[in-house]
Structure formats: C-alpha cells, structure tokens
Amino acid sequence: MATPSLLFLLLVSTFAYFISSASAAAAAITPSSSVAAANFIKSSCSATTYPALCVQSLSAYANTVKLSRKELAQAALAVSLARAQTTRDFVTRSTKLKGLKVREYEAVKDCLEEMGDTVDRLSKSMKELKGMGSQSKGQDFLWHVSNVETWVSAALTDENTCMDGFSGKVAEGQLKTSIRTRIVNVAQVTSNALALVNRFASKH
Numbered sequence: 137m138a139t140p141s142l143l144f145l146l147l148v149s150t151f152a153y154f155i156s157s158a159s160a161a162a163a164a165i166t167p168s169s170s171v172a173a174a175n176f177i178k179s180s181c182s183a184t185t186y187p188a189l190c191v192q193s194l195s196a197y198a199n200t201v202k203l204s205r206k207e208l209a210q211a212a213l214a215v216s217l218a219r220a221q222t223t224r225d226f227v228t229r230s231t232k233l234k235g236l237k238v239r240e241y242e243a244v245k246d247c248l249e250e251m252g253d254t255v256d257r258l259s260k261s262m263k264e265l266k267g268m269g270s271q272s273k274g275q276d277f278l279w280h281v282s283n284v285e286t287w288v289s290a291a292l293t294d295e296n297t298c299m300d301g302f303s304g305k306v307a308e309g310q311l312k313t314s315i316r317t318r319i320v321n322v323a324q325v326t327s328n329a330l331a332l333v334n335r336f337a338s339k340h
Contacts, residue, residue: 186324220254233311285334288333
C-alpha cells in the first residue's frame with residue numbers, strides 16, 4: 137500500500153502534468169486562432185458604416201466566429217437584438233414617467249411600438265439565419281437570406297422612425313437625449329449587422 141507521502145507526490149505530479157499539458161495546448165492553439173479571428177473581424181468590419189463600433193461590439197465573439205462569415209453575421213444580429221431589447225425596456229420605463237407632456241408621451245409611446253417591432257424582426261432574422269444549414273444552396277439560400285435582409289432593413293427603418301418622433305421640439309431635455317442616444321446606438325449596430333449579412337450573402 138502506498139504511503140501518504142507517495143500518494144501526495146503522485147497527485148502533485150499528475151496535477152502538474154495536466155496543467156502543463158493544458159498550457160502547452162493553449163500556447164499551441166489559442167494565440168494563432170485568436171489573432172486570426174480578430175483579424176477576420178477587423179477586416180470584415182471595414183466594410184460596415186461604423187467599423188470601430190463593429191470591432192468593439194464583436195471582438196468578444198471571436199472564439200465563436202473564428203473565420204465564419206455566417207457566425208459573424210449571427211453575432212452582429214445578437215448584438216443588435218440585445219441592445220434593442222435593452223432600449224425597448226428603457227423606453228417602456230419612460231412611458232411611466234410622471235409629468236410628461238402629451239406630445240412627449242405620444243412620441244415615447246410611438247417609439248415603444250417601433251422598438252417592439254425592431255425586437256421582433258431581429259429575433260426572426262436570427263432564427264432564420266441560424267436555421268440555414270450548410271446544405272442551403274441556390275434558390276433556397278437566396279430565399280432565406282432575403283428574409284433576413286428584409287427583416288433587418290425593416291428593423292433599421294423602425295429605429296429611424298423612432299428617432300424622427302423626437303425631432304424638433306416634441307421633447308426636450310434629458311429624456312429626449314437619453315432615448316435618442318440609445319436609439320442611435322441600436323441603429324448603428326443594426327446597420328453594421330445588415331452590412332455583414334449582405335457580405336455573407338455575397339460571398340456564399
């Protein structure tokens with residue numbers, strides 16, 4: 137029977153082995169693949185309207201995206217959907233503020249409807265793109281990707297319509313600034329997502 141000290145040494149050596157093996161594997165694979173993915177994202181984002189925002193918002197998805205145009209488009213849609221949902225929730229809370237003027241309330245209410253449509257269309261886009269298998273080709277591919285492009289374009293229109301509702305003197309001050317800032321950001325990442333979807337479609 138092994139002595140306690142021998143068992144301890146065996147455990148330590150085994151642990152050290154797994155640690156060194158994991159480190160070696162990480163050193164052999166992770167840096168090169170991470171750099172390639174980062175460069176791929178940067179290169180792809182250069183074709184968007186807001187490249188710096190594109191890189192900043194998609195860098196966290198590098199391990200998932202790798203070198204896949206479809207995964208990159210999917211990640212861009214995920215970013216857009218998440219920000220649209222957060223903005224919709226903020227606008228929802230804004231409808232409950234006390235002291236809103238009638239025109240302000242109507243603008244916020246209309247914006248909430250537009251953001252609800254945005255979330256719905258971006259959700260559909262993500263499901264449609266995700267459901268496209270590797271065997272999707274020809275007219276089948278074109279039909280699916282056309283649906284995605286149509287819904288993302290419509291979502292972008294919804295966002296712009298919301299911003300238009302706050303033009304002029306309909307609303308002033310912090311509320312207008314807060315809502316418009318959020319909507320502008322959502323519109324920018326949605327624009328980038330549409331560009332990356334179009335890029336995926338053209339390179340397929």
